[in-house]
Amino acid sequence: xxxxxxxxxxxxxxxxxxxxxxxxxxxxxxxxxxxxxxxxxxxxxxxxxxxxxxxxxxxxxxxxxxxxxxxxxxxxxxxxxxxxxxxxxxxxxxxxxxxxxxxxxxxxxxxxxxxxxxxxxxxxxxxxxxxxxxxxxxxxxxxxxxxxxxxxxxxxxxxxxxxxxxxxxxxxxxxxxxxxxxxxxxxxxxxxxxxxxxxxxxxxxxxxxxxxxxxxxxxxxxxxxxxxxxxxxxxxxxxxxxxxxxxxxxxxxxxxxxxxxxxxxxxxxxxxxxxxxxxxxxxxxxxxxxxxxxxxxxxxxxxxxxxxxxxxxxxxxxxxxxxxxxxxxxxxxxxxxxxxxxxxxxxxxxxxxxxxxxxxxxxxxxxxxxxxxxxxxxxxxxxxxxxxxxxxx
Amino acid sequence: xxxxxxxxxxxxxxxxxxxxxxxxxxxxxxxxxxxxxxxxxxxxxxxxxxxxxxxxxxxxxxxxxxxxxxxxxxxxxxxxxxxxxxxxxxxxxxxxxxxxxxxxxxxxxxxxxxxxxxxxxxxxxxxxxxxxxxxxxxxxxxxxxxxxxxxxxxxxxxxxxxxxxxxxxxxxxxxxxxxxxxxxxxxxxxxxxxxxxxxxxxxxxxxxxxxxxxxxxxxxxxxxxxxxxxxxxxxxxxxxxxxxxxxxxxxxxxxxxxxxxxxxxxxxxxxxxxxxxxxxxxxxxxxxxxxxxxxxxxxxxxxxxxxxxxxxxxxxxxxxxxxxxxxxxxxxxxxxxxxxxxxxxxxxxxxxxxxxxxxxxxxxxxxxxxxxxxxxxxxxxxxxxxxxxxxxxxxxxxxxxxxxxxxxxxxxxxxxxxxxxx
Numbered sequence: 026x027x028x029x030x031x032x033x034x035x036x037x038x039x040x041x042x043x044x045x046x047x048x049x050x051x052x053x054x055x056x057x058x059x060x061x062x063x064x065x066x067x068x069x070x071x072x073x074x075x076x077x078x079x080x081x082x083x084x085x086x087x088x089x090x091x092x093x094x095x096x097x098x099x100x101x102x103x104x105x106x107x108x109x110x111x112x113x114x115x116x117x118x119x120x121x122x123x124x125x126x127x128x129x130x131x132x133x134x135x136x137x138x139x140x141x142x143x144x145x146x147x148x149x150x151x152x153x154x155x156x157x158x159x160x161x162x163x164x165x166x167x168x169x170x171x172x173x174x175x176x177x178x179x180x181x182x183x184x185x186x187x188x189x190x191x192x193x194x195x196x197x198x199x200x201x202x203x204x205x206x207x208x209x210x211x212x213x214x215x216x217x218x219x220x221x222x223x224x225x226x227x228x229x230x231x232x233x234x235x236x237x238x239x240x241x242x243x244x245x246x247x248x249x250x251x252x253x254x255x256x257x258x259x260x261x262x263x264x265x266x267x268x269x270x271x272x273x274x275x276x277x278x279x280x281x282x283x284x285x286x287x288x289x290x291x292x293x294x295x296x297x298x299x300x301x302x303x304x305x306x307x308x309x310x311x312x313x314x315x316x317x318x319x320x321x322x323x324x325x326x327x328x329x330x331x332x333x334x335x336x337x338x339x340x341x342x343x344x345x346x347x348x349x350x351x352x353x354x355x356x357x358x359x360x361x362x363x364x365x366x367x368x369x370x371x372x373x374x375x376x377x378x379x380x381x382x383x384x385x386x387x388x389x390x391x392x393x394x395x396x397x398x399x400x401x402x403x404x405x406x407x408x409x410x411x412x413x414x415x416x417x418x
Numbered sequence: 419x420x421x422x423x424x425x426x427x428x429x430x431x432x433x434x435x436x437x438x439x440x441x442x443x444x445x446x447x448x449x450x451x452x453x454x455x456x457x458x459x460x461x462x463x464x465x466x467x468x469x470x471x472x473x474x475x476x477x478x479x480x481x482x483x484x485x486x487x488x489x490x491x492x493x494x495x496x497x498x499x500x501x502x503x504x505x506x507x508x509x510x511x512x513x514x515x516x517x518x519x520x521x522x523x524x525x526x527x528x529x530x531x532x533x534x535x536x537x538x539x540x541x542x543x544x545x546x547x548x549x550x551x552x553x554x555x556x557x558x559x560x561x562x563x564x565x566x567x568x569x570x571x572x573x574x575x576x577x578x579x580x581x582x583x584x585x586x587x588x589x590x591x592x593x594x595x596x597x598x599x600x601x602x603x604x605x606x607x608x609x610x611x612x613x614x615x616x617x618x619x620x621x622x623x624x625x626x627x628x629x630x631x632x633x634x635x636x637x638x639x640x641x642x643x644x645x646x647x648x649x650x651x652x653x654x655x656x657x658x659x660x661x662x663x664x665x666x667x668x669x670x671x672x673x674x675x676x677x678x679x680x681x682x683x684x685x686x687x688x689x690x691x692x693x694x695x696x697x698x699x700x701x702x703x704x705x706x707x708x709x710x711x712x713x714x715x716x717x718x719x720x721x722x723x724x725x726x727x728x729x730x731x732x733x734x735x736x737x738x739x740x741x742x743x744x745x746x747x748x749x750x751x752x753x754x755x756x757x758x759x760x761x762x763x764x765x766x767x768x769x770x771x772x773x774x775x776x777x778x779x780x781x782x783x784x785x786x787x788x789x790x791x792x793x794x795x796x797x798x799x800x801x802x803x804x805x806x807x808x809x810x811x812x813x814x815x816x817x818x819x820x821x822x823x824x825x826x827x828x829x830x831x832x833x834x835x836x837x838x839x840x
Contacts, residue, residue, distance in 0.1 A: 092605075107542055107679075109687055109689070148494075148496060149497045150497075159703035177693050180689055181689065185690075189500075191628065234704055235693070240713070244713075250801065252801050255759050256759070257757055257758055260840065261758060263838070263839055266581055266837045267723075268584060273492075273583050330500065
């Protein structure tokens with residue numbers, strides 16, 4: 026830290042130091058008292074000069090003695106949280122997985138965003154290909170073409186994927202998906218099995234593609250020195266204008282949509298839950314919706330939010346928007362590309378059908394692209410349907 | 419603007435448009451001369467009727483006439499708003515402190531809502547005693563207050579290939595500057611006892627992205643904070659409530675939010691956010707890694723595309739912000755002619771290490787087009803480069819750390835546009 030005078034932070038500590046020094050004075054002239062000093066400040070500067078410097082300049086706590094706070098972490102606790110993996114394989118759990126198993130899991134849990142072959146759906150990340158593209162005008166940075174270490178792939182899938190259902194995969198699943206990504210990037214054969222034992226032996230193509238920040242040598246000297254202040258150039262011409270591209274968000278639309286959000290945020294915390302939709306549904310002739318159930322359903326809906334939107338302005342995302350989904354025809358949202366399975370289904374999403382689908386999507390509609398394991402608890406099903414009714418009208 | 423118009427936003431917008439259409443003339447002034455300014459000659463409702471009681475707003479909000487001052491997003495940037503970014507409205511703000519509700523957000527698995535009673539901070543790895551702290555434990559360590567800017571490494575990243583977004587909110591709004599209250603990280607590490615081979619830390623978030631970054635021990639022991647307050651109140655949910663890491667001067671991605679664990683190790687981890695992302699690809703196909711420090715940078719926030727000149731020729735306040743991850747900003751130069759001639763701006767407000775600095779240049783605008791640029795000098799002597807100078811070294815595919823000089827073209831009507839100039 027710099028030793029320069031700071032405007033903030035010094036006053037409080039300075040006061041503590043003065044009090045502590047006063048106590049030290051007493052100690053020197055009347056005797057006894059060190060306890061008093063230690064009650065006033067945990068770590069006061071040792072001498073008067075130090076004190077005045079501290080009062081004027083210090084903005085950091087000098088204490089470095091242990092305070093005895095916190096408790097020892099249990100081995101069982103560390104085991105649950107300490108999941109990180111390093112390039113040398115440190116942190117990998119026991120386990121293994123093969124390419125073919127990986128393909129099954131990938132198609133089931135990952136392809137909805139990343140595509141069946143890791144090509145990426147919409148703006149979701151592309152995971153495969155891109156070799157020899159890093160020097161091109163439009164580089165494609167994938168696990169195969171760019172990522173330097175396989176450990177990073179394992180670590181990231183294990184800690185953050187599938188998106189919206191993190192840390193749900195078992196070690197064997199993660200090994201299998203990682204093996205499948207290697208296969209899709211043509212780095213291993215289809216009979217390959219990845220395990221903790223052979224993990225460190227897999228070298229990624231771009232392992233040597235990185236070097237330590239060198240701005241201190243390559244840029245800072247170039248960008249240091251007194252610049253020109255007068256008569257620096259003869260002419261100034263516009264060479265490019267943002268207006269030509271016209272990719273700036275529409276000001277009015279963006280402003281109004283976001284203003285609602287800002288107001289919600291600034292409101293008192295209690296107002297966050299329970300969408301106020303009960304009166305509307307009563308006037309529709311339905312039974313009144315239980316606000317507590319709706320509130321519980323809003324929490325359950327967090328499992329769905331990664332892919333689905335509901336409410337004012339809801340749009341199709343990875344999944345279709347869900348406004349009025351209760352009572353809506355199956356696969357009826359314009360502009361959403363459903364699986365063949367859902368396209369072929371007849372009927373409407375009444376509460377019974379939705380409950381059955383959401384309890385076990387892949388059993389109810391074999392072939393659906395919805396990557397969701399299902400809601401096991403009946404009360405969650407009732408709650409989420411109540412929430413979708415309330416929020417989506 | 420009609421004083422009796424209840425719709426503040428609409429009237430403000432209409433006013434702005436009207437003023438622009440009238441070529442910068444101020445409509446209200448003429449009316450005032452003819453029959454007296456109705457804002458004065460007519461009794462306004464707020465002069466007559468009672469205002470809000472003290473029980474109306476237990477947590478205060480900005481005036482309803484400020485409802486355009488909001489974070490905004492650029493939808494096409496990312497696949498999904500849950501793993502995305504929004505932008506601080508720099509053009510509408512002043513001074514150096516960003517209000518908490520306007521601090522840009524970037525998260526990778528949504529903003530986690532965490533009950534502080536259920537939150538724990540674990541320190542493990544190469545330590546004498548692995549420890550678990552509750553929030554109450556953390557509050558019992560000595561704490562410090564510091565003002566620091568937090569800038570996303572991708573701020574201005576959309577501008578590498580040329581002028582693209584019309585508004586400093588979008589070109590420079592991945593930054594905020596607040597006062598943090600927190601415990602020096604070294605005190606927490608010291609409590610666990612760092613083993614001599616411990617050279618790196620890996621902070622980790624409790625959110626669904628479980629964000630991690632490797633940070634060298636030297637930085638961890640220098641000025642990092644484990645913060646629980648911003649601008650005096652608890653961290654906002656989207657800023658990592660109840661606990662976040664503060665890594666002064668270094669790229670925002672490293673300031674792990676919802677901080678739940680810090681592991682001490684002997685080598686870096688090379689996790690996703692420091693390999694696949696936040697590495698700077700050069701034209702030769704190689705990439706810089708661990709580009710932690712934020713280079714000195716500045717931007718004029720008004721006039722700018724979202725903040726046109728509406729008052730016509732005459733006195734004009736040019737305002738802007740500057741910052742450096744390596745220290746303070748003793749000087750900012752401003753040009754109004756695209757870089758032919760520069761003048762030193764007036765710095766205003768506290769000059770704090772690794773904090774935003776506010777600058778102004780007060781001119782008399784002659785109504786002629788302006789080519790506005792600002793150029794920051796930091797306390798190490800580094801001078802903010804042009805975008806072209808950066809491109810010559812880095813090419814256009816490095817995404818991160820674009821600190822090049824920004825140009826706004828302001829036409830005779832006062833309308834401002836994001837441009838690049840020769």
